[in-house]
Amino acid sequence: SQELEQSPQSLIVQEGKNLTINCTSSKTLYGLYWYKQKYGEGLIFLMMLQKGGEEKSHEKITAKLDEKKQQSSLHITASQPSHAGIYLCGADEGSARQLTFGSGTQLTVLP
Amino acid sequence: DAGITQSPRHKVTETGTPVTLRCHQTENHRYMYWYRQDPGHGLRLIHYSYGVKDTDKGEVSDGYSVSRSKTEDFLLTLESATSSQTSVYFCAISAAGATTELEAFFGQGTRLTVV
Secondary structure, eight states: OOOEEEEOSEEEEETTOOEEEEEEESSOOSEEEEEEEOTTSOEEEEEEEOSTTOEEEETTEEEEEOTTSSEEEEEESSOOGGGOEEEEEEEEOSSSOOEEEOOOEEEEEEO | OOOEEEEOSEEEEOTTOOEEEEEEESSOOSEEEEEEEETTTEEEEEEEEEETTEEEEOTTOTTEEEEEEETTEEEEEESSOOGGGOEEEEEEEEOOOSSSOOOEEEOOOEEEEEO
C-alpha cells in the first residue's frame, strides 16, 4: 500500500496569514482527497483532485495536484479562526479502492 | 449530510471482552471502511468492504474482524479487547465507479476505551 506523508505536522499562524500544507505520495495517485476535521468530530470532505496539474478552489482554500500526480498542496489564503482543525489528505490507488490517509496537519489560527 | 450512523458513540470496556461497533448507512453505497484514529498516526485503515460479504484487510487489521451481511450495515468486532485498541473509530462510505469522484463520507466516530 502507498504511504502518504503530510507536512508540516502542526502549524500555528496568525489570523490573516496565508499557509500551505503538503501531501506527498510514494506512488502515482488515482485520486487525492482533502478532508478537514474538528476535534472530536468526523471528517468533512473538502476537495478531490484526479488529474495531473488540476487545481480546485472553495472559498479561501485551494488545492493542487502536481503533473506527476504524486504531490498535492492545500493553500489557505487570509486564514481565519474557523479554518482551525486537522487537515488530512487521503488517496485512492484506484485498483483496490483502499482509501489511505496521511497523519494529518494540526492547524491553529490565532486571533 | 450523508446518511451514516455509528453506534455506540462512546464505550468503555474491560480488557479481554468482545466489543462490536456498528456502522449503518442509508445511501446504498457499495464501499464501507473502518478506520482508527490515534494521535500522531492519522487515520489508519482496519478493514474495508466492497460489497455484501466482500471484505478485505487494511494496514492494521490484527485483532479485528468485520462482517457485512447487508449493504447498509458494516460491523467491526474486537474479539478480545486490549488496551492498545483504545482509540477513536471512524466508519466511512463511498460510492463505486472508476470514473466518478470517490468522495468518502465519514461517521461521527466512536470513542472506545479499553480499561
